[in-house]
Amino acid sequence: MKPSALLGVVLLCLSATVLAKPKTGAEWDRCVQNVPEQVFRDSGRFGVDEWVAKHCGATKPLEGGKMAKADCDRLFEIQQECKRFEADNLWSLSNASRGNANSLLAGQKLEQFDQLCQAVGHGKAMPSMPSFSARFCTK
Known part of the structure; x- marks a missing residue:
């Protein structure tokens, strides 16, 4: 094999590992x-969200099928904010709270989380932490 071809293969392998999205929550945090x-x-913020989705992944990876306890606790706090501020949905909360929810949940789980925020904001009882954790903090 020619040295230039070998160099090309080495560079391709290195770029694939460098460009790969994070596999763990800690790698995702560093990427963000x-x-x-x-x-x-x-x-602005929209550009940052796009960059993170492209380079890090839209949501923080679950490790072993479970979200980190601190992340799950943060989501539970956001639901408490929904109740405290009588929120109509996630958009009624601060940018930080919305951003946290968006970085930890995606797709159907994010929609369910938003619906729960609305229900809790309109007077429905908050779920218990174990029930909440089973619903939102596992695969």
């Missing part, structure tokens, strides 16, 4: 912390 400042300056 490395968003280039220029992305925010050029495109």
Whole structure:
């Protein structure tokens, strides 16, 4: 094999590992912390969300089928905010709370979480932590 072809194969393998999305929650956290400042300056929060989805993955990976306890606790706190502020939905909450929910949940789970926020905000009882955890913090 020619040296230039071998170099090409090595570079391809290295770029695949560098460009691979994070597999663990800790890798995802590090990736999210490395968003280039220029992305925010050029495109604002929407640009940052797009960059994170493209380079890190839209949501933090679950490890062993379970979300980290601190992340699950944060989601539970957000539901408590829904009740405290009598929220109509997630959009009624702060950008930070919405961003946390969006980074930890996706698709159907995010929709269910939003529906629960609305129900709790309109007076429905909060689920217990074990019930909430089983519903939102596992695969």
